[in-house]
Amino acid sequence: MAETHTLIIHGWSDCSGSFVEMKKRFEENGIGTVDTILYADYESREDNITFNDVIDGLHRRLIEKELINPDGSAKFDLNIVIHSTGGLVVRHWIWRYYADRIEECPVKRIVMLAPANFGSPLAHRGKSFLGRLVKGRWKIGDFLEVGRRLLDGLELASPYQWELAHRDLFSKQVSYYNKDQIQLTILTGIEDYSGIRGWVNKPGTDGTIVIAGSSIDSIKMKLDFSDSSTPCEWTQTSTAHDYAFGVIAGLDHGSIVSEFEKGDGEIIDLTIEALKIDKPEKFEAYKTKIDDITDLTYSTYAGRSKNKYSRYQQFIIHAIDDHGADIDDFTIEFYVYKASKAEKNLIDKRKYFNRKEEELSTRIHRELMREVHTYSKEKSYRRLLVNLENLNALLLKAREELGEFVISMKIYVPEIDKGIYYDLDSLQNIVIYSSDGVDGDAPSLFFGNTTTLIELEVDRRTSYVRIGRDPK
Template identity: 50%
Template sequence: MNERIIIIHGYSDCSESFIALKQWLVDQQRGQIDTIYYADYQSREDSLSFNDVADGLNDELIKGNLINQDGSSDYKLKIIVHSTGGLVVRYWIWQYYYHRGRIDKCPITNIVMLAPANFGSPLAHRGKSFLGSLVKGRWKIGDFLEVGRKILDGLELASAFQWSLAHKDLLISNPYFNCEQIKVTILVGMKDYEGLRGWVNKPGTDGTVVISGTNLNAVKLTLEFVKPVGTETYTPHRWSGKKSVCDLAFGILPNHDHGTIVEQATTDSNLSRLILTGLADDVEVFKALKTDLDSISSNSYNTNNKNKYQQFIFHVVDDYGLSVDDFSLEFYVFKKSKTDGVVIINDHMTYLEDEYSSRINAIITEEVHQNSIDKSYRRLLVDHFALNSFLSVLNGDPSLVNGYVISMKVFVPNVCKGISYDIDKLENVVIYDSDTQEDLQTFFFENTTTLVELQVDRNNSYVRVGTVAISN
């Protein structure tokens, strides 16, 4: 079967930026001028949504005879995306194939993602009028009146769109990103922007996207504080977890930022090699690529003064699944003797516990972003070098020789006089036990995005049933 390559750009960009990449692919005999396509979308149009982009993309692929009406194709489709293009292609695949029960007809065999914004960008909420000038690492004049507000809403950290999409295509029982269906290769740089653009640099990014948020190895943890209907006896703190089992190749490159990973794709021999390998059909080649990228990522951190990070997205809902906008999270360190294994049963703190609690709370909550559209979503970025260094201090403290735990406390204020949340159940819940190393692998895991859903009981005193009439 013949193949076709489609290049999808990112936010505030266009196909003009990928002319050199297309010509290089032709020179590498990966296609001809008329078999390598560009997919353009007007990302700065305020009324344009991800639904619109996916719909338009599907229509254009049908018009161009790249896919048939039923979703099948006469070609193998190989996709190269940059930045926001990652969200575009993922949403299109889910919307027009998996959601419609025809993933078996999806003609895509390979996706190479260059610095994909799979879990957003810290720039999206920082003055949406200037993000477009920075996404590719270039200054552009004009286009300041419309900034693509709906696209940027989806790109903002901890957006409901990212949360929903992860549940649709990553946290599913039969994922289609694997070596037998759609081979996904993710390449991201670890270099900050230089010069004038450097003022937008944020920890753990390539200048625009969060490195740990480019990966698709998401983890979902749910903590239920909700009392099941019709049940008097229940466990008030119930954890459940789900991990993406997508099989993909992920690599962190030392010498690239968000812009140069495209601009130098044809001149950096190592990057060029990785892109070509990511387009290969052979399963064994893909498996070898995964191993190669693991080694490259490890070397990137060993030879550069960069820390590894983990991104958390917290979402709080009530017992009806409705969003809870106002909540706070605090983290503590206690001696293990003060826990029953699930929660803290003695919260009287010693001087050292208080000091250690302040330090762990600062580490976990150093980078917090509340989503501006739906405030029930919060994003936290944890520096794993700082975390592991702190754990080393705890492990070396003689007063903690019998073990310690890290706990999380959730506070949700009353909505009004008659509506409140059952905060008695929102106790200090253990998230890490020094004697059970698997906990660190479950809650704290470098270079990944961890989704945490907290479910709380909402109560009200505005409803009464009785035999005596009352007045308003």
Template identity: 30%
Template sequence: MAIPTLLIHGWSATSASFRGLSAFLQQQGFNVHDINLADYLSLNDEISLWDVSWAMKKALQEHDLPTGHHSFNAIVHSTGGLVVRDFLRQFCRDEQGRPDASRTPIRNLLMLAPANFGSPLAGLGKSMLGRLGKGWRWDGFMETGKELLNALELGSSISYELALRDLFDPAFPIFDPQHICTTVLVGSNGYEDTFKRMMHENGSDGTVRVATANLNAHYLKVDFGNPTEPRTVEVPRNGPDIAFGVLDRNHSTITQDDRQQREDWRRLVMQALDVTPSNYAAHVQDCEQVTRQTFQRGQGLLGKAQKCFHEYMHVVFRVSDQHGNPIPDYFIEFYQEDGDRADAVMQKIHCEILEKVAPYSQDNSYRSFFFDLTDLQAALEDSGGSLRVDMSVVAANLSADIVYLNPPDMPTSGVRVFDADTRLFFRPNRPMLIDLTLYRETSDRVFRIGREE
């Protein structure tokens, strides 16, 4: 028995952006009455991600769409990825308000170029240029959806916390295929439009980075309680790998029955809507195979010197003290501790391999880093396997009375993140979250105890 399919658009778009996909689904045998096109306000400054997700709950009820267990499928594009994830966070609760993944109303979820960990264009959307381009409306003149764009920024606290809840909380394994069979498809090529192509960022589809679309995130906790010997713990995800495929498409054509990799796109889209827990692992492998072919073909046609088809990793640091207070003023350093007196490795990492660093505008303790792993692997090969990369952090003291116990300049004070055997920082096309804790200390003047003479 067919179940309804709900299509949810992205920022600044409307349901009209899904007309082509809707027509494709009907050609594949979907009943037009089973296809539901959602619309939501994304350009009003006061409307937040939580507002849209809450309104989605109400709209489902008002539209008489079933919300029982596995009662509909969903296809989302771009910002729609964050919307549906936050909807699931709000909706899937037991009577005591605790997270309960077994209550999901969604059976199969297809994410097309979702901004799961943000977009490099979110900041542009909030700028004057963004307001001039998108703000010409009677309902919210010169507004571009400030609150939603805050959630869409790279390294935002909102996407970080959402990931901790739905990807790493063992009590809420919502993307385990027993609950939702999820598929993420994204492109790795830019727009054809000349102006948009000038703004293209390698490792993206023109709007969303390949690595920030991927839900197969990694989470590290690095504790500098002992500054000379930091402790690193990797927290496992709460479920198996989520199907993830990369095609030679851009942010718009990923939703269309386009000529580029047409057969792969058609097969993966239809599989995503029909896959079951029993054959989900095979679907994951199919997506991985398509991804390998996309990058091999892209690098073969363009050559590795052309970075359009390089593979990248998106890393978000959240730095705080032992009390949980944010530390906004810090510097993350990548270097080789020994055998590199000229700091050639540091220069290589910071000037070539680390391509972008972006602090979150609402809280600078969050920062995103964008690493070109194709170049990192090449650097390892060029070194004959001797390249070693360590990571450390230095925070600015608040005063003479409140200081941070920064790691000293000694071999054991850093964290080895990459070498021929250590691939902590080698997760192609994936995001990584890092909670980094520095300890703050007070001077003797802050609290004194004396004896009465």
């Protein structure tokens, strides 16, 4: 096969002009030439453009530029370097055109710089009037357009992210993100914005994307409140684990790219090293190196600003009824009980709190629900962000005061009207975490820099349908 080409893909409200210095660094370090390092541009602030449009246009342009064959098969080996929203673009493109024929995919290496794989807390702000003033287009005919359809997908807990994860991460096949097929490297900064831009900062972010949500190490948990025989189920997935994930000191969402304006630097060296890996064993060594850098970053920042720089975990929750229809109005609560009160992953309704359990339940519930975002266009989707340093301190306290304990979860759903309602009797208190880890088949619930999807299913019923001998 001919020489390797490298494609640079930008994020929302950006363009290839921001990556000129990156291309220069690549040329200087032997990644390619001016002719083999290319930019991919898309109009991210066009309100009508969708992710489907972007990946369709990307595929067609690659064919037109003769970087892939007309049938999509590989003509050259391809490196892809993305920033921010570009992560969703390249994942979507690979799934759409190559999921069932990955051996024909031209992509050999991907470096994601601060990717928004599971959204950004700034996306819904971008759709606001203030967001349109700051980021909107100022052309006649496109006045104040911000790319609403893309921002819908970028918003935290969006159905687009949920569905894409089911397509490319929760497949039945072995993940194609591995050392032998597509070598994936994800690098993000740990700092958020300083100065006047700091007003947009949110916990656990690099100023724009959620650090835990940049990783693709994800798993799904299903809580079926309509069936007491199988209340808690972990979906068996082939989620990617064989990839490099690094959190780098001193960088935020913008500086992870602007650092390439310098002649050298850690992020430059790590990106170039990832693009030059030519053997699986070298990728294994690179992963270990990145893990060590990440551990050093967190140890350096430990305890600063009230654990602001801790590892976080993101949870995306989706509530549906037994027909798969969305449930918009629901409340979830978390409880702590001594482990002896749990039977078969359930807390018996006849079991009551003691004082210590009640106090711990209040504190752990508050910590788990501290950062909640409800998706603006479909309220059945919600996102929780948990500071694991703070949570682990509470889990340790619970063990000291109760011994072995469990955390349970319960959902509350109001009736729709007098004849359509949800089966409240089946809304059981389901155990989702056990301190003794006795359920060896279930993965640990709490794991830093990951996103866990939780699907809640509730039985919907009606009294408006009757069958009888006599007419009404």
